[in-house]
Amino acid sequence: MSDSRVSSVIQEWGSSYPGQAHGQVLGSSNQAAPAAPMSPLDMMSYSPCQDRQQMMGLPYLSYTTSCLSNTSSSGGQNHHQTTSQQDFSPFLLPSLRAPVAKRTISKDSAEYRLRRERNNIAVRKSRDKARRRVLLTQQRALQLQEENQKLQVKVGQLSQELDTLRHILSQRHLPGSDEPGL
Amino acid sequence: MSDSRVSSVIQEWGSSYPGQAHGQVLGSSNQAAPAAPMSPLDMMSYSPCQDRQQMMGLPYLSYTTSCLSNTSSSGGQNHHQTTSQQDFSPFLLPSLRAPVAKRTISKDSAEYRLRRERNNIAVRKSRDKARRRVLLTQQRALQLQEENQKLQVKVGQLSQELDTLRHILSQRHLPGSDEPGL
DNA sequence: CCTGATTGCGCAATCA
DNA sequence: CTGATTGCGCAATCAG
The missing domain is CATH 1.20.5 (Single alpha-helices involved in coiled-coils or other helix-helix interfaces)
Structure with missing residues (x-):
């Protein structure tokens, strides 16, 4: 690196990017975004935020979703998906009801x-x-x-x-x- | 790393760990390794190694593998797996044949x-x-x-x-x- | 409500 | 062979 005397650090933080030749050499429908330079602000505003609910691959509340016509699709991992059960979500306060029961979207659509x-x-x-x-x-x-x-x-x-x-x-x-x- | 005046940096590099309170609060068969302190040497010996072959979710050579009794299992993503095709691997030089055609292991075993x-x-x-x-x-x-x-x-x-x-x-x-x- | 960005997870290939 | 890494896709969630 170029250092004139004893005070040329923290350069290229928000301006230049050394490698930028990262993986992204896949063969599966790879649109490959041109790797935008990423604003310097984005660099610092990074906090993991570990206080998440964290309940992914588990039922947790029978989560009504009437949409599982998983035909010929890839069918991800062992995720939930229950069938036939009334949805009282609209009648409960937002803080009390289950995850809202999103818009039904079949996996083969x-x-x-x-x-x-x-x-x-x-x-x-x-x-x-x-x-x-x-x-x-x-x-x-x-x-x-x-x-x-x-x-x-x-x-x-x-x-x-x-x-x-x-x-x-x-x-x-x-x-x-x-x-x-x- | 003894310093008496203006040189007390790089401490706790291989000794102490601040947070250590990471996610890992899942409910799916979570054995949760006790987060071993990780030796200080492991910290530095980290190079991404981007020159990999990188051919995962794609056929790439018809890859003979006669093992897909995917029943009731989770059945990952859209990965390859062709059926009924002779395996000439044993008759080809290691440098010419396909990826070896590993030991057949059914997904529900x-x-x-x-x-x-x-x-x-x-x-x-x-x-x-x-x-x-x-x-x-x-x-x-x-x-x-x-x-x-x-x-x-x-x-x-x-x-x-x-x-x-x-x-x-x-x-x-x-x-x-x-x-x-x- | 929708869309892109993040993030934890499991899978499979590969490395060590 | 076994554990460690790593890229990927999925789904949940966050952020606008």
């Missing part, structure tokens, strides 16, 4: 596939972004570490130089202290 | 589920580790940044002090240079 494909693209994009973010953080840490070592060396040099000058001055003060200037 | 479950556990563990690694890298970068600012301030102070002493010395040298001491 064109819309379903369209949504899935779009989400897959979004997921790839998001993960690519995350990967780049991690790489940048790693590089930033390395740069800062180098920078730090240089700065510490410099501090050591300056301190020693100061000690030398102080010693010289003290010597000169001993015999004839004629100058009033400090 | 107990062994399959056992392997899957073990892998799922390993995956969770690995991802947890990766998450912690990322968090640590982020914190390290922040610490290094603070440290850097302090060091730069210190360098500025020392430089100024040096200038002052140099000025004083030059003043003393002008009038009577009687002392031979350097």
Whole structure:
């Protein structure tokens, strides 16, 4: 990296991107978003947010959804999907009813596939972004570490130089202290 | 890493872990590995290795595998799996035949589920580790940044002090240079 | 309500 | 062979 003296770190944080040649070489309907440069603000505003409900592949409340004509589709993993059961959601307060029972969408519908494909693209994009973010953080840490070592060396040099000058001055003060200037 | 003045960064890199309270609150057969402290060496030896073959959910060579009694199982995503086709793998040189045609394992066998479950556990563990690694890298970068600012301030102070002493010395040298001491 | 972005999970391929 | 990694798709949820 280019470092003129002892203070050129944190560059390329929100401007340049080193690798950018990430995976994304798949063969399955890969639209491959052009890997947008990702705004610098996005870089810092990243907090995992671990206080999520976290109930994915489990029933949890019998979740009424009357839509499972899973024919010839890929049929993801072992996710829920119960059948025939009244939906009282509209009559309950939002804070009390089950997850709302979304709009029924059969898994073999064109819309379903369209949504899935779009989400897959979004997921790839998001993960690519995350990967780049991690790489940048790693590089930033390395740069800062180098920078730090240089700065510490410099501090050591300056301190020693100061000690030398102080010693010289003290010597000169001993015999004839004629100058009033400090 | 002993420091006495302006060099106390990179601590807790391989010793302490702040949060460690990660997701992992699922309800689906969650063995939840105790989040081993992860050796400090593992932290640095991390290179994505993007030169992989990368051919997962696609046929790619008709890949002979006579094992798909996918009954009542979860049946993952749209992965390959062709049927009825002779396997000439044993008669071809290792460098010419298809991916070896592994040992046939039906998806509803107990062994399959056992392997899957073990892998799922390993995956969770690995991802947890990766998450912690990322968090640590982020914190390290922040610490290094603070440290850097302090060091730069210190360098500025020392430089100024040096200038002052140099000025004083030059003043003393002008009038009577009687002392031979350097 | 809809759409894109995130995130945890399981799967399969591959690495070590 | 076994555990560790990694890319992917799915579904739930978040954020506009």
